[in-house]
Amino acid sequence: MTYDILITGLIIIAQILAVVVPVLISVAFLVYAERKVLALIQLRRGPNIVGPFGILQSFADALKLITKENIIPSGSNKIVFILAPIITMVLSLAGWAVIPFAPGWVVSDINVGIMYLFAVSSLGVYGIIMAGWASNSQYPFLGALRSAAQMVSYEVSIGFVIITVLLCVGSLNLSKIVLAQQTVWFAIPLLPMFIIFFISALAETNRLPFDLPEDESTLVAGFFTEYSSASFVLFFLGEYASMILMSSMTVILFLGGWLPPFDIYPLNVVPGVIWFTVKVIFILFLFIWVRGTFPRYRYDQLMRLGWKVFLPFSLFWVVATSGFLVYFEMLPN
Amino acid sequence: MFLYSLTFYLFSSVAVLSALMVISAKNPVHSVLFLILSFVNASGLFVLLGAEFLAMILVVVYVGAVAVLFLFVVMMLDINFVKLREGFLQYLPFGALLGIVLVIELGILFLTDRSSNIYNNQTPLQPIVNEVENTKMIGQILYTEYFYLFQICGIILLVAMIGSITLTLRDKGGVKRQNIDSQNTVDASTAIEKKKVKIGEGI
Numbered sequence: 001m002t003y004d005i006l007i008t009g010l011i012i013i014a015q016i017l018a019v020v021v022p023v024l025i026s027v028a029f030l031v032y033a034e035r036k037v038l039a040l041i042q043l044r045r046g047p048n049i050v051g052p053f054g055i056l057q058s059f060a061d062a063l064k065l066i067t068k069e070n071i072i073p074s075g076s077n078k079i080v081f082i083l084a085p086i087i088t089m090v091l092s093l094a095g096w097a098v099i100p101f102a103p104g105w106v107v108s109d110i111n112v113g114i115m116y117l118f119a120v121s122s123l124g125v126y127g128i129i130m131a132g133w134a135s136n137s138q139y140p141f142l143g144a145l146r147s148a149a150q151m152v153s154y155e156v157s158i159g160f161v162i163i164t165v166l167l168c169v170g171s172l173n174l175s176k177i178v179l180a181q182q183t184v185w186f187a188i189p190l191l192p193m194f195i196i197f198f199i200s201a202l203a204e205t206n207r208l209p210f211d212l213p214e215d216e217s218t219l220v221a222g223f224f225t226e227y228s229s230a231s232f233v234l235f236f237l238g239e240y241a242s243m244i245l246m247s248s249m250t251v252i253l254f255l256g257g258w259l260p261p262f263d264i265y266p267l268n269v270v271p272g273v274i275w276f277t278v279k280v281i282f283i284l285f286l287f288i289w290v291r292g293t294f295p296r297y298r299y300d301q302l303m304r305l306g307w308k309v310f311l312p313f314s315l316f317w318v319v320a321t322s323g324f325l326v327y328f329e330m331l332p333n
Numbered sequence: 334m335f336l337y338s339l340t341f342y343l344f345s346s347v348a349v350l351s352a353l354m355v356i357s358a359k360n361p362v363h364s365v366l367f368l369i370l371s372f373v374n375a376s377g378l379f380v381l382l383g384a385e386f387l388a389m390i391l392v393v394v395y396v397g398a399v400a401v402l403f404l405f406v407v408m409m410l411d412i413n414f415v416k417l418r419e420g421f422l423q424y425l426p427f428g429a430l431l432g433i434v435l436v437i438e439l440g441i442l443f444l445t446d447r448s449s450n451i452y453n454n455q456t457p458l459q460p461i462v463n464e465v466e467n468t469k470m471i472g473q474i475l476y477t478e479y480f481y482l483f484q485i486c487g488i489i490l491l492v493a494m495i496g497s498i499t500l501t502l503r504d505k506g507g508v509k510r511q512n513i514d515s516q517n518t519v520d521a522s523t524a525i526e527k528k529k530v531k532i533g534e535g536i
Contacts, residue, residue, distance in 0.1 A: 005335060080366070111466045115389035122397030126369070129401070133362060133408050141408075148405050152398055159393075172386075172468055304513070 015107045019096045027240045028058040034288045041292035062233060070229040073135065080134035085234035088127030092241035095120040099248050100175045102258045102272035113174035114162055117249055121204060124242055125151040128213055128223045135226040143222030146299065147213035153306035154203040160314035161197045164190060164321050165253050170332025178257030187254040193317055194254045196310050201246040208291040212299055247283035255279045341381055348374035365404045372396050386468040
């Protein structure tokens with residue numbers, strides 16, 4: 001009896017490690033890729049000293065940051081101050097529990113997978129609010145307030161986008177969402193929703209052009225101004241891990257997850273996990289490309305875009321999609 | 334079975350302890366954070382009952398949206414902690430009365446109806462595995478049997494929303510607003526105006 005529990009526990013821990021370790025390693029390479037791509041966009045060389053082509057730069061940076069002194073401001077609320085980066089990091093890793101990388105390659109294949117992802121990504125704001133409040137300093141607090149309003153606004157349209165996809169699938173299970181795209185990827189019939197989801201994902205992960213919570217030209221470094229050393233590393237890792245998580249969510253909802261583009265001979269022998277990775281890398285490249293191209297939005301423009309453009313449009317599209325599905329009797333089940 | 338009981342006791346004890354901390358924490362922001370912890374643990378209990386859709390809705394709606402705004406407001410308040418303590422004794426009898434009434438009601442509920450099988454059900458808490466997903470079950474009953482009640486709930490929310498907007502929206506004169514459409518339609522012919530200025534006079 002106790003032996004069984006031990007075995008089950010060990011299997012669960014092994015599964016968690018098998019997901020978390022590749023995610024953390026890919027975070028390191030994503031940081032390197034971002035610096036390299038931005039350098040190419042701006043006609044620079046980027047990191048090229050540490051290791052061949054500078055590929056070990058992120059690991060060197062992480063080591064440097066961790067060995068530095070961890071400063072906790074005397075005026076801060078210490079427990080919340082230390083808790084905030086931990087929460088950010090844990091939440092950005094928790095979502096990976098339901099991501100299907102290939103048929104059957106999933107830690108927990110729950111019925112409400114997409115709701116779980118939505119819930120975890122909406123909790124991400126707590127790390128930022130707690131950091132801003134606990135720092136007891138003006139710039140982080142302003143960053144936290146901006147973040148709270150921004151993330152709540154963009155979640156609404158993300159919710160409607162998810163509803164549109166669910167109408168076409170008839171299930172909240174992520175594997176079933178992928179399998180429903182065998183005939184055509186949802187990015188083609190639901191193209192406007194795909195674009196809205198991608199832009200909202202930028203806002204949800206606080207990426208440029210919506211990185212107002214950390215806006216270095218007006219707020220120093222936004223909500224993590226007071227953070228240093230290991231706690232800063234946790235914020236940094238958390239931000240990039242949630243970026244990869246949102247990209248995988250985009251791939252699963254709109255780009256057919258592990259499915260090949262066409263179900264023909266040379267394409268369908270490639271393992272599903274390779275297709276999944278290639279698509280995630282493509283979306284991540286879009287994230288970086290957008291960062292290198294667009295200037296930062298002003299705060300009122302950001303709010304206008306969320307509430308006055310995306311919300312009415314996605315609401316209209318939910319009604320239009322359900323009307324279409326009912327009229328042509330294409331509803332699942 | 335052992336794991337289920339372990340997780341049940343973990344979730345329920347953390348939920349109760351954090352609920353206690355909500356009312357006993359000195360700092361209101363800590364209170365809200367403990368409230369959030371309590372919500373999360375309650376949703377864990379829903380998952381153990383097999384009601385995974387309700388659990389996720391609880392997290393998305395209460396933790397992800399309502400509590401964020403709640404925390405937002407509490408953080409912005411300028412609270413005098415000493416003054417906050419002063420009212421404690423004054424409100425103690427009232428609070429104690431409410432608590433006692435609640436305890437008596439719960440006591441009556443549990444003592445009178447012990448014969449019914451809800452309370453004598455000794456099977457441990459574990460996920461109920463159904464053929465139909467419970468998301469579908471909720472949908473099937475909500476949009477058929479409880480259709481009118483569901484619509485009335487929606488109307489109540491709409492009224493509350495319109496009410497709060499009319500209470501807070503004040504149209505002060507003299508506010509400069511940005512008109513995005515007119516900005517986007519500007520071209521060289523409308524944006525630039527040529528004027529002949531006489532020397533020594535100006536415009």
